[in-house]
Amino acid sequence: MLTEQPLVSIIIPTYNRAHLIGETLDSVLAQTYTNWECIVVDDGSTDKTDAKVHYYVNQDSCFKYVLRPERKPKGANACRNYGLEICNGDLIMFLDSDDILFLDCLERRINFYFASGAYDFYIFQSLLFNYKPGDSNHIPNILEKEDCDLARFISFDYPWNTSSALLNVHYLMQNNLTFDEQLDHHQDLDFFVQLLCNFPNYVKSHNRPDVYIRMASPDKESKKTHKDSHLKAKIKFVNNLLNHIKVLPCNQTELKRRILGLSLSYGILFWSLRRYKLLLKNLLVFVKNAYFTYFIIYLPLLILVLFNKKYKVVGKKTKYKKLKSFMSYYSFDNSTLGKLSFDSINLIK
Template sequence: MPQLEPLISIIIPTFNRCEMIGQTLDSILAQTNQRWECFVIDDGSTDNTEQLMSFYCGIDSRIKYYTRPEDMASGANACRNYGIDVSQGDYIKFFDSDDLMFPSLLAEEIKIIENQGEVNIISCGFEKFTDKEMNSPRSYNVNLTDDILKDFCFGNLVLNTPSLLYSREIIGNTRFDEKLCRAQDLDFGFKILIKNQMKHIPLNKVQVKVRVHQLSISGNYLNRITSEALLSELKVRKDIAEFLFKKRSEKEAQQSILYYFLVYRQMLLSKRYKLFFYNLSKHRSFCRRLKWKLLLIGLVFVLTGRGETKFSNEVKLTLY
């Protein structure tokens, strides 16, 4: 008997997205490769998600609908973790309930697996779009190498869940941190990246469209971001920066520090001044000289509303 192609499990957390998730599921049903299963994990929707999912489950038995168990924490992280446990695929793709796949995505990924053998991560490019404009001039994750950690350090790789395919083997016992409310995909992806014997194959072509709207993480970001979200991202980026500072080359470490300190820039732009001064003042690890410069720039920004550009430039100048 001919050997079956690997099975891909698509895991989609959702919450009150019945107006959008249908388009996402249509893009999955349109895949030219049919070796997939899809698990939609509902985080407690109060709209018509359940009725819509009943329709899609009736169309194709590979689409399965679950509600997050009550004994698990609320949020997309717990939904993704539950999806890992109930899925059966050899490979896992975490997708969002408002994004779209190109029809050839899974076929392209399966082709790489068949040609390359054991692959831990496959990345594809993505573009952002809004409901008014389906095309974006900027593409992400399309100039990558097989050194995925180096690509990440220099900002060439965006660790967002829809553009990455993970082998179940490399995921192992790694799970999404259910305490994080922001940067959870960055935290999860980085934990995978630093595992030993990592084999990454980049597709280097756009195969996913990521929707930007008022309810998305990217949409209206500065007006909606909470202090809790900023602290969540600060923790994740601090842990990553400290790891890379110890383990990678000097240039890669410097780049990681840059990403970490720019979280403080977000605090200034969102006018979370108390959060900015408190967290930056207690920072005791690397770049003390930079810390004091940024504290001064932050003070000028609060008093005059100016200096944000200087903040970004000062970080880069100090590091390079």
């Protein structure tokens, strides 16, 4: 545990965000906690991002603007990893280039850091917005549920997002915890699943949100789900999940079930898009990782799910309990992702 005011490294990957990144950097510059560095890693922008960021570099030497090295592949993951390589901070925060910090975000995080004691990372609540901070009262998700955080991430009910974490740099470097630079989609999910499979000690703050997460930007990568690279990344993501959980000493049955359910959702997508080769590759991931039971039941489950989507045989009030239990492999009913307002969370706790 550090006894002096720790240096916080804020890592911001960006690509063609000249129209938005100014708001993000303004919020960093205005922080009440002043011991920070902000490293903007450009992924090869072709707009005026460089000029926009250099304006802030010239204002304050705490800002640094670097280009993603040619030795690294294109993508936000490589930019985040490069920022981690060159940062000087004791603690690190990954911030997207269209998100906005509350004025006292870093101050409150550091106060919580000192009050909590030594942990590998710290989690904070965030608030969604569309076009202007404060135009929505919705949070990404509730931080605590009966399900463990690892299971929630796998089932796409992930309890926090990338900007919600304050991470110990030494812990990340010591355990070689980085973003998968070959993964074009679900990068944050993959990173936190990998992190949670590394047996970290972490703590959550249940105070008010401290960072705004933009939802309405038309260039959000998360909305381009039918890009070929994103479809293929879904298969790689399932493969990564199966590899990550292999290190866990506990019974993995529930986690495997959830990964199978996630894989089934991708199978339905590939089927609807008539991408049958991707469907086959998605299925073969279980063979590759020696999960033969799941390989055997995958196609019957997929057929059942597709049949049920059309004919609604299995519903919430169905009397077919065994069939419903079988269908639970593909259950995402408990997700509250993006559905809760900040005012409602006290009622849910």
